[in-house]
Amino acid sequence: MRRLGRAALLLVLSATTCAVADVGDFTPAELSRIAAHGPWPLSWTPDPGNRVSGNAAAIRLGRDLFFEPRLSANRRVACASCHDPAKGFQDGRITARGLVTGTRNTPGLLNVRQQRWFGWDGGHDNLWSASLRPILDAKEMGGSAARAARVLRSRTALDCHYRQAFGKPPAAGDPELLVNIAKAIAAWQETLISPPSPFDEFRDALTRGDTRAAAAYPAAAQRGLRLFLGRGQCATCHAGPLFTNGEFGDIGIPFFIQPEGVDPGRQGGIKRLLANFYNLLGAHNDDATRNNATATRHLRPEHRNFGEFKVPSLRNLTLTAPYMHNGSLATLREVARHYSELDEDRLHADGERILKPLKLSPQEVDDLVAFLESLSPSKALPAPHAPPTVDACHAP
Amino acid sequence: MKSYAKRYPLAGRRWRHADSVRKALAILAAGLTTGAMNAACPPDAADGAVLTKGELVLAYRPLLADKSSRIPMAKHFALEVQLCDPEGVSIARLHKADATMPEHRHGMNYRTLITPLGSGRFRIEGMMFHMAGHWQLAFEIQAGGETTRITHDVQIE
Numbered sequence: 256m257r258r259l260g261r262a263a264l265l266l267v268l269s270a271t272t273c274a275v276a277d278v279g280d281f282t283p284a285e286l287s288r289i290a291a292h293g294p295w296p297l298s299w300t301p302d303p304g305n306r307v308s309g310n311a312a313a314i315r316l317g318r319d320l321f322f323e324p325r326l327s328a329n330r331r332v333a334c335a336s337c338h339d340p341a342k343g344f345q346d347g348r349i350t351a352r353g354l355v356t357g358t359r360n361t362p363g364l365l366n367v368r369q370q371r372w373f374g375w376d377g378g379h380d381n382l383w384s385a386s387l388r389p390i391l392d393a394k395e396m397g398g399s400a401a402r403a404a405r406v407l408r409s410r411t412a413l414d415c416h417y418r419q420a421f422g423k424p425p426a427a428g429d430p431e432l433l434v435n436i437a438k439a440i441a442a443w444q445e446t447l448i449s450p451p452s453p454f455d456e457f458r459d460a461l462t463r464g465d466t467r468a469a470a471a472y473p474a475a476a477q478r479g480l481r482l483f484l485g486r487g488q489c490a491t492c493h494a495g496p497l498f499t500n501g502e503f504g505d506i507g508i509p510f511f512i513q514p515e516g517v518d519p520g521r522q523g524g525i526k527r528l529l530a531n532f533y534n535l536l537g538a539h540n541d542d543a544t545r546n547n548a549t550a551t552r553h554l555r556p557e558h559r560n561f562g563e564f565k566v567p568s569l570r571n572l573t574l575t576a577p578y579m580h581n582g583s584l585a586t587l588r589e590v591a592r593h594y595s596e597l598d599e600d601r602l603h604a605d606g607e608r609i610l611k612p613l614k615l616s617p618q619e620v621d622d623l624v625a626f627l628e629s630l631s632p633s634k635a636l637p638a639p640h641a642p643p644t645v646d647a648c649h650a651p
Numbered sequence: 652m653k654s655y656a657k658r659y660p661l662a663g664r665r666w667r668h669a670d671s672v673r674k675a676l677a678i679l680a681a682g683l684t685t686g687a688m689n690a691a692c693p694p695d696a697a698d699g700a701v702l703t704k705g706e707l708v709l710a711y712r713p714l715l716a717d718k719s720s721r722i723p724m725a726k727h728f729a730l731e732v733q734l735c736d737p738e739g740v741s742i743a744r745l746h747k748a749d750a751t752m753p754e755h756r757h758g759m760n761y762r763t764l765i766t767p768l769g770s771g772r773f774r775i776e777g778m779m780f781h782m783a784g785h786w787q788l789a790f791e792i793q794a795g796g797e798t799t800r801i802t803h804d805v806q807i808e
Binding site (some may be wrong): 287288291490491492494495500501502503549550552553554555557559608609 | 724725727754755756757759760761762763764776777779781782783784808
């Protein structure tokens with residue numbers, strides 16, 4: 256109450272006329288849990304496993320290749336075909352469509368540098384191997400080293416930036432060629448960072464004790480936040496500044512695939528990861544200490560992994576509908592209703608015990624949605640990262 | 652070894668089991684008078700949380716890369732363990748280390764690797780508490796054909 260009084264006083268003093276919502280009286284425990292979802296953005300550090308991480312020529316090359324359809328077998332599918340910058344770097348489809356239609360929803364790529372596992376099943380432990388997969392995947396781009404080398408040599412800028420980044424010309428016979436390309440595309444994706452959201456402004460204002468600034472955050476979002484941290488127990492999995500603990504869970508989204516078959520989720524992901532030549536235990540990891548391979552080295556497969564999927568970040572959701580690994584929920588309201596009506600029979604017998612149908616009232620559904628929406632930036636996203644200028648490469 | 656303590660201070664965990672700590676100190680005080688202690692024993696505050704079961708004393712301490720003193724949520728960390736018995740460093744071997752969330756009925760997503768460092772000291776790698784809440788650490792110690800299990804409750808925020 257005192258806090259409210261102070262906010263009111265400040266308002267009078269500054270003679271502001273705009274209407275402001277009340278700031279709920281959060282308990283000290285709630286305040287510290289709110290603070291744990293920031294600050295944002297996180298500090299950026301280069302990826303030790305990628306020697307061209309942060310390298311200007313590589314970032315420039317990676318950006319050009321991300322939008323390059325000639326890497327694909329039919330010369331029409333680029334990374335950006337599915338990861339559209341205007342849609343939070345995803346495609347808005349239920350499941351992805353490359354050379355053929357896939358079975359999973361395309362994830363957005365904002366803040367992708369901060370992930371521990373890549374893909375809904377965590378089938379990759381690093382960003383460059385996750386970027387190599389679609390180039391070679393017959394269902395997505397169906398590319399090859401020979402095709403990639405041709406593309407690089409076809410334009411002075413591509414060829415030159417490749418030489419600058421890797422110190423040698425692009426050669427189809429070089430076993431490093433595709434990995435290098437993937438590392439350059441990864442270096443560019445590492446620069447995709449979403450700006451602060453209304454939630455971040457609220458969180459920062461609360462942390463500095465600036466009640467007046469905090470009061471700009473809508474009351475519905477504040478109630479939704481309280482639900483998120485409290486009864487909903489959402490933050491148990493959607494934790495930290497990225498709103499994910501980076502691990503896997505089963506929240507009862509069906510894992511059947513049309514026309515028949517199942518998506519084994521994390522169980523298949525672990526198999527794929529350990530069989531992958533380009534994982535962090537392999538020779539292409541540029542971190543000589545192998546400290547970045549701790550997670551992969553210590554992985555423990557469990558029965559419960561079957562049907563588990565990665566806990567997604569909740570930032571930028573307003574840009575990335577539809578939701579879930581199979582794109583089965585079209586709106587955030589449907590997501591809130593899913594957690595409200597949760598079918599416990601669908602959950603794993605040996606799965607998480609914290610999920611219970613929340614039985615939300617219509618008002619609580621609205622509040623939760625208002626909160627989730629407040630995790631997206633209010634301002635338009637900056638245009639796809641302006642590529643840095645690199646000396647001595649002139650486009651033809 | 653002890654220089655780790657400076658680099659990786661341990662604080663901020665709310666240790667339960669104040670009782671067992673007191674008991675451990677009593678046992679150790681008794682041990683001291685026998686004069687047969689190894690330099691590493693008895694463990695002190697620099698060795699972290701001190702737990703006892705029967706004759707065994709186990710101290711453990713997280714080794715954190717950053718200067719923050721609490722076990723972080725959803726990040727990998729390592730532990731350093733010191734095993735002692737009243738006669739000094741015992742022949743006991745740290746055989747297993749694991750952690751579970753009893754209320755959630757699941758454990759960690761990672762398996763630990765134990766490296767003996769000599770003089771009853773062990774390093775445990777690959778730990779990660781991937782959710783906030785109540786975790787139970789469990790150490791399995793083998794000595795003289797017997798297995799002893801020591802557990803410790805930790806609250807992660």
